[in-house]
Amino acid sequence: MNIFADIRALVTDALNALTEDGTLPAGLSFDNxxxxxxxxxxxxDMATNAAMVLAKPAGMKPRDIAVALADRLGGDTRIETAEVAGPGFLNLRxxxxxxxxVIGAVLQxxxxxxxxxxxxxHKVNVEYVSANPTGPLxxxxxxxxxxxxxLASLLAYCGNDVTREYYINDGGAQVDVLARSVYLRxxxxxxxxxxxxxxxxPGEYLIEVGETLAKEVGDRYVDQPEAVWLEQLRDYATxxxxxxxxxxxxxxxxxxxxxxxxxSLYGTGKIEAAIDFxxxxxxIYRGVLEPPKGKTPEDWEPREQTLFKSTDHGDDVDRPIMKSDGGWTYFAPDIAYHYDKITRGFDELIDVFGADHGGYVKRMKAAVSALSEGRVPLDIKLTQLVKLWKNGEPFKMSKRAGNFVTLRDVVxxxxxxxxxxxxxxxxNDAPLDFDFDKVLEQSRDNPVFYVQYAHARVMSVLRKAELAGIAGDDATLAAADLSSVGHEAELAVARKLAEWPRLVEIAARSHEPHRVAFYLYELAxxxxxLWNRGNELPGLRFxxxxxxxxxxxxxxxxxxxxxxISAGLGILGVTPAQEMR
Structure with missing residues (x-):
């Protein structure tokens, strides 16, 4: 049940009726x-822009359309009032x-x-995390x-076939550095x-890796040159x-x-296949790029390179795919990786990158556009930085990690x-302050507590009902006569419940799961x-x-x-609280 979709269908039916009786000209599109x-x-409760968007194509005044539409809608039992406002907006109660x-629909x-x-x-690939395998997250x-x-859960909730994917960056020089670091441990x-x-x-997380390696191979690699152990330790450490x-x-x-x-892209022909495509x-062509911004011809050495003509697909500049020594640039395997995704049959690709990848967005979008010939969209979501606070001060770095706060530290x-x-x-693209004290605070200012407390309160009502011998199973409640639910505070809750299906679709369409968290806070x-009103008015108690x-x-x-609340928290990956302690 989506009451907003139902009322939109009612509005569309009324507009069709106005077209049939000649009030509106034929051929109008109601898509907007x-x-x-x-x-x-x-x-x-709701507002429609119908008169505003149809006035120009209909050659009519917005208010004239709104008045005619209000008259039509007023005959439906679901509509209590239809009032024209301003130049032609139509407000509905x-x-x-x-x-x-709505209450009955939720329970049913x-x-x-x-x-x-x-x-x-729709087959959607969501790639996220994809951290270099050189240490803890x-x-x-x-x-x-x-x-x-x-985001993956939200898209699945809305009927998409979602694949969650992690791209292991194990093909670059940073893995050699990792192998050397493990060798030292x-x-x-x-x-x-x-x-x-x-x-x-130098992080302590490699101590155990070094100790395990020593137990497995003994002194086999001691005093040996890199050529003997580097490749093996790359794989082992990764x-x-x-x-x-x-x-x-x-x-x-x-x-x-x-x-x-x-x-897996190297030595398998996958990079070559993508570039050949x-x-x-x-x-793909040989050419010379203009100096980068901030560089002058005097401190820039122009040289012929192998380039991807990414400007044909919306990029600002063409991009090198091969180094002067004949090796691939870091962009080439990323092209091949996304080509692999496309050949796996995904209808849409989503990449979640850190804030430092902002300059990578246009080139990657251009690559996917070219590789899929415009068929597969790529949405790149950037997550901004998190600032950690505790006791009013920035949270200290983790000794175990060496130079950063780990995921484990937070959890x-x-x-x-x-x-x-x-x-x-x-x-996702706004900075976030994470205060360890505030997120555990039991107050309205802490959205985690506020939402969980609402769920826990409902659970407490059901437990009390059971103790009082009042059936509280979903089947019984779904069949209840709801005529006694009519106070404005109760209907306000029901109205908010009615927004959930619409909110989910908007959040999924815009790839914005934070909207779910915001909605849950408002519902709570x-x-x-309502709970607090029940303290004043006994008739509102559950x-x-x-x-x-x-x-x-x-x-x-x-x-x-x-x-x-349980459904929303499920999308966010959070377990609903049964009671607050």
Missing amino acids: VTVEPPRDPAHG LSGDVWRG QGDGYGRSDMGQG HVGHTRGAVFGDA YLEALGRAVEFPDGTY DKMMDLIRADLAALGVEMDVFFSEK LRGRGL EQVGPDVTRFVMLTRK GEFHA LQEDDTATSHAKMALARAVSVV
């Missing part, structure tokens, strides 16, 4: 007609039966309420992991004195780091469907549920307001002494709230 909540709730019907559909088939099985990766995972485990040169990884990263993700409740190795479409401080919810309390606010029928009606409203 919307029905949505008004900016000011005092104006009504719906009958109480409509809102009571259960966790299916709000689910959508909008995606129609840090707090920046944490935000990307939470965002990507919630290996020597250390065998009693050798070592120093970590600049550029190596595997150990990916085990660590998988464990970090599991601590956050993140499970990937696919781990794709960059290394582009070459076959006239997009061990506050738990995975709090971590995930807080990471979604801001839009309406529920807490359990009515010696009146089982009314208790069932009011419990149905409360239970509907918990159903939607």
Whole structure:
């Protein structure tokens, strides 16, 4: 049930009727007609822009269309009032039966309420985290992991066939550095004195890796040149780091469907195949680039390079794909990786990158556009930085990591549920302050507590009902007579519940899972307001002494709230609280 879609259909039917009786000219498109909540709730329950968007193509005044439409809509029992406002907006108030019907729909559909088939099985690949396998995940990766995972869940909730993917950056020079760092820890485990040169990884997380290696191979690599051990230690260290990263993700409740190795692109012909595909479409050429911004011809040496003509697909400048020594640039394997995704049959690609990848967006979009010949869209979401605070001061770096705060540091401080919810309390491209004290605070200012408290309150009502011998199962509540639910505070909760299906589709369409967190906070606010009114007005309390029928009606409203909160938290990857301690 989507009441906004239902009322839009009612508006469209009324417009068709106005066309048939000659009030509106034939041939008008109603595609841009919307029905949505008004900016000011005092104006009504819903507002439609129909008259405003149809006035020009119809050659009519907006108010004339709005008045005619209001007359048509006024005859429907769902519409209590239809009022023309301003130059031609139409504000609608719906009958109480409509809102009571929402409560029944939530309970009848259960966790299916709000689910959508909008995606129609659309195959979507969401790539996120994709951290270099050189150490534990840090707090920046944490935000990307939470965002990507919630987005994947949101898209699946709306009927898409979603694949969660991690791209292992194990083909670059940083993995050689990792191997050398592990080698030093290996020597250390065998009693050798070592120093970590600049550029190596001195974090304590490699101590255990070095010790394990020493137990497995003994002194086999001691005093041996790099040529003997580098390749083996690359693979060994990468595997150990990916085990660590998988464990970090599991601590956050993140499970990937696919781990794709960059290394698998080399020596397999995959990079060459992707470049040949582009070459076959006239997009690879030898040329000389202009000096980068800020460079002058005097300090820039122009040289002929092998370039991808990315400007044909919206980029600012063509991009090199091959170095002067004949090796591939870092962009070439990324082209090949996305070509592999396209050949796997995905209808849409989403990449979640850190804030430092902003300059990479246009070139990657251009590559995917060229590789798919415009068929497969790529959306790149950038997650901005997270600032950590504790006791009013910046949170210190992790000794174990060496130079950053790890995902484990955060999860061990506050738990995975709090971590995930807080990471979604801001839009992904806005900076986020994560205060360890505030996120555990029991107040309205802490959205995690506020939403969880609402769910826990409903659970407490159901437990009390059971103790009082009042049935509180979903089937009983779904069949309840809801006529006693009519106070404005109760209907305000029902109206907010009605927004859930629409909100889910908007969030999925815009790839913005933070909207779910915002909505849950607003729903919790309406529920807490009703609860507090019950302290003043006994008739609003969820359990009515010696009146089982009314208790069932009011419990149905409360239970509907918990159903939607549970569904929303499920998308965010958060477990609903059964009680607050």
